[in-house]
Amino acid sequence: MFYPTVYLPAIIEAIEQSINAHADEITLLDQTLGDGDHVSNLQRGIAALKAHSSEYPPLDWSGAWQKIGMTLMTQVGGASGSLLGTLFIALAKAGRGQELDLAQFARIFEQAVIAVKQRGKSDVGEKTMLDVLVPISDYLKEAAAQSKDFTQLWPELVAVAEQGVESTRTMRATKGRASYLGERSLGHIDAGAKTTQLIINAIVRILSTTDD
Ligand code: ADP
Ligand code: MG
Numbered sequence: 169m170f171y172p173t174v175y176l177p178a179i180i181e182a183i184e185q186s187i188n189a190h191a192d193e194i195t196l197l198d199q200t201l202g203d204g205d206h207v208s209n210l211q212r213g214i215a216a217l218k219a220h221s222s223e224y225p226p227l228d229w230s231g232a233w234q235k236i237g238m239t240l241m242t243q244v245g246g247a248s249g250s251l252l253g254t255l256f257i258a259l260a261k262a263g264r265g266q267e268l269d270l271a272q273f274a275r276i277f278e279q280a281v282i283a284v285k286q287r288g289k290s291d292v293g294e295k296t297m298l299d300v301l302v303p304i305s306d307y308l309k310e311a312a313a314q315s316k317d318f319t320q321l322w323p324e325l326v327a328v329a330e331q332g333v334e335s336t337r338t339m340r341a342t343k344g345r346a347s348y349l350g351e352r353s354l355g356h357i358d359a360g361a362k363t364t365q366l367i368i369n370a371i372v373r374i375l376s377t378t379d380d
Pocket of ligand 1: 198202203204205206207209210245246247248249251287288289290295296297298343344345358359360361
């Protein structure tokens with residue numbers, strides 16, 4: 169079972185609320201490890217996504233992901249803009265013409281995470297958004313192998329994202345602005361990992377309360 173794109177406006181709304189509610193905490197994280205602009209970068213992107221909200225429901229997932237990716241790529245500044253843009257554009261490319269079920273989505277998501285790694289020249293363990301994206305990708309593959317249904321995934325996805333964020337606390341940053349801090353990056357979670365978790369939680373919150 170896959171969900172229709174008609175849920176995208178509600179998902180974007182939920183993401184906006186969640187990022188706004190955690191704005192001060194994330195800004196502080198990005199000020200500590202980076203330059204403090206991560207939330208305002210994302211908020212600019214979310215505002216642009218909202219401005220196009222009515223355009224997503226008539227599209228299939230690939231079309232909607234492409235539109236979202238292009239918007240993020242052009243509207244969100246910083247490293248996160250090009251990386252999140254890459255994630256969605258790669259989802260669109262891998263998902264074009266595909267019949268989506270969990271096994272197919274897990275494969276598509278894995279392709280998209282690989283595209284982010286290539287774009288960022290980075291991998292799991294470097295204190296970035298990939299420390300959430302990679303465990304989520306691994307979990308989706310495992311769930312698909314066990315023939316789970318989407319509805320069974322929600323609590324576990326939330327837990328995997330939470331563990332991913334926490335894993336960044338003890339990592340030394342080697343990519344992005346935080347890498348300039350070296351050892352001083354230890355002891356703080358990564359801002360981009362945190363916002364990736366909030367985005368995943370917002371998606372789960374909307375989809376888990378639908379009865380499709
Ligand atoms: P910038 O670092 O250019 O100011 P943002 O503040 O918007 O951009 O985003 C910073 C976040 O982007 C980091 O917290 C990290 O999660 C992610 N990030 C930065 N560089 C990379 C990279 N090379 N690979 C993966 N993620 C990265
Ligand atoms: Mg920044």
